[in-house]
Amino acid sequence: MIEMNCTCVQKHHSIPTEVIEVSEHALLKVPDILNDYHRIFLVADENTYEVAGKQVESLLRNAGMLSHILILPSPALPNAENIGRVLIDAGRDREVYDINAYSLNPDYILAVGSGSVNDTCRMVSYRLGIPYGVVGTAPSMDGYASVVAPLLNWNRKIVYNCSIARHIIIDLNINAAAPYPLLLAGVGDMIAKYVAILDWEISRDLTGEYYCEKIANMVLEATGQCVDAAADLENRSMEAIRSTSTGLILSGECIAFCGSSRPASGTEHMVGQTWEVMDVEEGKVPNLHGIEVGEGTFMAIEMFRLLYQETDDAALRALIEKYLPAFDRVEALQKIIHLPFTVTDKDRFVEGVLRGRTFRERYTILQYLYDRDLLQSYAERVYDIVMKKHFFGTFKERFPDWEA
Ligand SMILES: [Zn+2]
């Protein structure tokens, strides 16, 4: 359990995570960290099995802690089919069959993989009431310690409550070897936080929503750490990998402390995830979460800048003004790393913004503009600005061979 006293109305925050291990060669510590468990069900996909799963499997087997493993086909989307596969397989116990055991179910689910595999296992863990943990394979998103997972069901992307990881194990050598698109996705998921916290502040002032300043500041600090490190990710500097990995984990922890993804997800996630959903609706494999969200961040930044120039609401201007230096830093970073975009068509871009407003029940700048009959025109104007200032090429052009 990780605990923190606070000055907000909750006074105290805690999460059930017991161990967060971020180090070089962290994989070797897996058996020690999980030594309370003896029937561990390991889930990976084809990619993450090669990268880390194989080694973890043999470590657990040698320690007599492995129940069995399941390798999902890559790319393993967090969809109903894969959740079903994990759920069905959870009861299979071929490696260790102990007739005296109270239950043949595993006593622990270990997700090997940072994105989809983790989200899939979190849902199964929640439904079965079996604790779970994650061995990360790339610093590509912040959902390790999160309380929710966006899952694909009924051709939609729906955010569900899920288990929080008991153990988060990040081997920096593995993260450092991750494909560059995954590193960029991690950056996209982190630059989002400036927008998310600003939205949260606006909602606090306009709707009276609960707000925790300590959590907000922790997320902002983690974001700053990631932005500083991002330019060095391409040359795999261990410090940059460490900063990005710990920043993403801290952001996830803050989601868990808060009990909602509010500190980590605002306008940019609602729009980026709507673009993901639009692909799902058309039967396409959605793009990397952090890449969509990164583009959504530039959309939101320009929306806020425009509103800052045009609004006569002094309180709102003052709030946005606090974040303008952060927006400038994100813009400067983009000139170096050229985060690729996936949506370049104006109609699609605007549709994502308009539909994004109701992606989930959450007050953001999108609702503010909608209530003033400004959302459509802002979406159209922001598209032109974003494409002119922040677009340096599409994801497909930059990474033509990327599949997962
Ligand atoms: Zn608090």
Ligand SMILES: [Zn+2]
């Ligand atoms: Zn995210």
